[in-house]
Amino acid sequence: MTQQSTSYQGNKLRLYLGSILLFISIFSTATIVALLIFLCVLGPFSLRYKVANAWCSLVVWMTKFFCGLGYEVEGLEHIQGLDAAVVLSKHQSAWETLALRHILPPQTSLLKRSLLWMPIWGWALATLKPIAIDRKNRNAAMRKLLDEGTACLQEGLWVVTFPEGTRTEPGEEKKFGAGGAMLAQKSGYPVIPIALNSGEYWPRYSFLKYPGTIKVKIGPPIESRGRKAADINAEAEAWIRQAMQDISTR
Template structure:
């Protein structure tokens, strides 16, 4: 792994106040929306998904209002309109676990099974067709990713995978896991590479959120036809690495 970029960003009163207000909003809104989604358990999936979408739209609005943090997306034209795809995304922050739902719809994501045990929020998430894996059992986790991933793709849901497996600090790089690429190979669906620098504004394991504009770059679809998973993975990793370098260069 390469050495992470160490930010010199300083937190002032506005950062602490905005982050605190956002935290309070997240706690209260998650409880309310979680109850609403659980209460709608017997409604069609599209209804529950819409409840979650409204929560995310409001959360990102509050993130901008309280913390001065917004985002810009380049490459939206690369998202297929007539079929689903596997999205292989850079993973730096908690931001992308929710924000990608605002412009890649409808979708599900691969996540830790333990997240579904969180009261209300996790319980509600469990009704939204996530692919929840146990990282301690890698063989079973891979089988679940492929089996459930194919089902979700055939239902028309984009499947978001974070191939680094965990949040990686800005400037650092972790070798991509092959699960998402294997899903592409087995399913025949294309891969959409996605890069962003959310970790510079919403650092991993940090309470504080800093003002600014998160840059998101979406790459052209990578065909999985007649390709080995390692080649799909290498192509996606190379594009994301190059896009991250461009994001860094554009700051100067």
């Protein structure tokens, strides 16, 4: 049971009703959008991306409309003028997997290959140039990240990674994996660290979405050229942990 669920003092009926309406709206619109993406499969990637991105923006809007959950971003100036970058982001909920597509420039993301096996939604996702890996085969997963990630960066797509590997509870910290930093080292593109506190309002494994304002903090670019991946990773991890202390409300 999350701290929010035990301490929330607002209107419980609105909380449950809003979460139900959001759930229904997300899954119904996701199916429609997936079918639209299929219709665009013979067209350019940019068209499919725009359709998917429009849905991510819609979900962000519906989250605010139904649940009273908005967001604010600090540090957008740090991403201005960058052709592409490797993003190392905190990961606390499903919210950022959609919202970062709305906030950041055109991108791809590192994800579990099994997600592409989901009927309709996963198949549509497979057309959006994801870097889909088998986590059980670490060596093959790393090779795929480095090869496909570098190609995407050179194409102008940002690569979004969650170095902790899985969603964490607010206040929880996991050791950063080195994949994103190694991609930055190999490709020469900078790292953009991102901290966020989405788990305080959209808890993992919870159906309920609590009203409030998610804080997203984007850090300055971390240079990767001529540096070791371990040093890049350590700098990003230190920045994110400090930023989490600044934005966390509990």
